[in-house]
Amino acid sequence: MTKIKLCGLRRLEDVAMVNRARPDYAGFVFAPGKRQVTADEAEILRQQLDPAIAAVGVFVKAPVEEAVALANRGIIQLIQLHGDEEEAYVKELRWRTKASIIRVLRVRGPESLRDLDRYDCDYFLLDTFSGNAFGGVGRTFDHSLLRQVRFPRPFFLAGGLDPENVKAAIEQVGPYGVDTSSGIETAGRKDETKIRAFVSAVRKEEKP
Numbered sequence: 001m002t003k004i005k006l007c008g009l010r011r012l013e014d015v016a017m018v019n020r021a022r023p024d025y026a027g028f029v030f031a032p033g034k035r036q037v038t039a040d041e042a043e044i045l046r047q048q049l050d051p052a053i054a055a056v057g058v059f060v061k062a063p064v065e066e067a068v069a070l071a072n073r074g075i076i077q078l079i080q081l082h083g084d085e086e087e088a089y090v091k092e093l094r095w096r097t098k099a100s101i102i103r104v105l106r107v108r109g110p111e112s113l114r115d116l117d118r119y120d121c122d123y124f125l126l127d128t129f130s131g132n133a134f135g136g137v138g139r140t141f142d143h144s145l146l147r148q149v150r151f152p153r154p155f156f157l158a159g160g161l162d163p164e165n166v167k168a169a170i171e172q173v174g175p176y177g178v179d180t181s182s183g184i185e186t187a188g189r190k191d192e193t194k195i196r197a198f199v200s201a202v203r204k205e206e207k208p
């Protein structure tokens with residue numbers, strides 16, 4: 001079954017909606033922007049999140065200490081590196097935490113998808129290249145670029161996925177998981193109708 005990650009939870013209401021929808025992963029954004037949460041806010045949200053849902057921290061060039069502290073306090077179980085971080089950064093994370101690492105590739109063209117063996121990560125996540133915005137902008141990229149690519153690790157597909165386009169994207173790309181943030185929001189807030197529609201679009205007609 002395709003895994004589901006719902007990202008950008010900020011409020012206790014968001015957590016309640018996500019608990020009801022039962023995705024596999026939920027994301028807290030620690031990068032500056034409209035979805036950013038502090039460590040203390042994330043701790044409260046994690047306490048209310050269903051323990052069966054793994055929490056992912058999303059970082060853009062954050063100090064290593066920040067990601068390590070959140071992981072070692074049990075607030076997040078996975079670290080999503082969304083800022084083209086260097087491999088030395090990952091090496092330090094590996095030394096200092098047991099959290100799984102998601103390496104984000106921001107896809108501009110075929111060159112973004114070369115030499116994937118050089119990355120030390122547990123998962124890849126493919127997102128649309130959006131310059132200095134880094135992520136969470138709700139734009140898709142050309143999925144046909146993935147056709148000939150051999151991924152050495154499981155990958156999540158992200159970037160502009162929503163309840164209407166996710167099923168076709170899964171059929172075309174066959175990812176390990178799908179990830180969305182903007183696509184389950186209305187007027188900048190998580191929307192339970194869209195969350196439910198997204199989850200049922202992914203799980204509908206999938207064989208276990």
Ligand SMILES: O=C(O)c1ccccc1N[C@@H]1O[C@H](COP(=O)(O)O)[C@@H](O)[C@H]1O
Pocket residue numbers: 007008027029031032033034035036058059060082125127133134135136137138139158159160161179180181182183
């Ligand atoms: O959501 C954000 O604000 C964000 C900020 C900085 C880096 C990543 C961010 N979100 C991630 O972006 C992708 C795609 O999101 P969308 O569905 O296109 O809105 C997703 O992995 C989010 O975790």
